[in-house]
Amino acid sequence: MEEGVARIGVSLPKNLLDEFDSIIKTRGYSSRSEAIRDAIRSYIAEYKWLEREKGEIIGVVNVMYDHHFKGISDALTNLQHNFYKIITTTLHIHLNEDMCLEMILVRGDMEEIKKLVDKVSAIRGVTGVKFITAFKE
Ligand code: NI
Structure with missing residues (x-):
């Protein structure tokens, strides 16, 4: 022992x-x-x-939306450019004819990531947002 x-x-x-x-x-x-x-x-x-909560976090922000919703693609692109410092990459999955899932991989300060999550949730037409953190020792 x-x-x-x-x-x-x-x-x-x-x-x-x-x-x-x-x-x-x-x-x-x-x-x-x-x-x-x-x-x-x-x-x-x-x-x-x-x-x-205030340290560096790695995670993914999953965003679900209907791409027909007027202005939503531009709104999501603009927002992600505003947060380019904490966004590593974005995966876009066309779920079906209407719905999209955007998986935004983030790495950065938890406070900044929370701001991104709040702002993406506030975009009209976004039907679901889920943030998942990944472990990092
Ligand atoms: Ni799509």
Whole structure:
């Protein structure tokens, strides 16, 4: 053992433990301790990630819209030029005859990315916006 092991005792509601055990069984954990270690690691990673709201983030802004909507293509292009410093690239997928999905890959300060998400959401004709962050250590 490199860092030593501490033993802890934890009290849990029975139904919470049952649910946890059922999940770890499905996921194939060999022991409950191993699963709890992983759960604690994810909890810490998630917390650190949220704390980093002002730091550099890599992610994708997914934008859904009907390309027939008057002026929408220009509005999206103009907005993306205004944010060229944080936009790495954009993928455009023609979903069907009407709908488009634009996947805007972003890398930059979280505050700037939030501004982009807000502005893209405000464009008339945009029917859905979803921002997904990618992990970066
Ligand atoms: Ni399209």
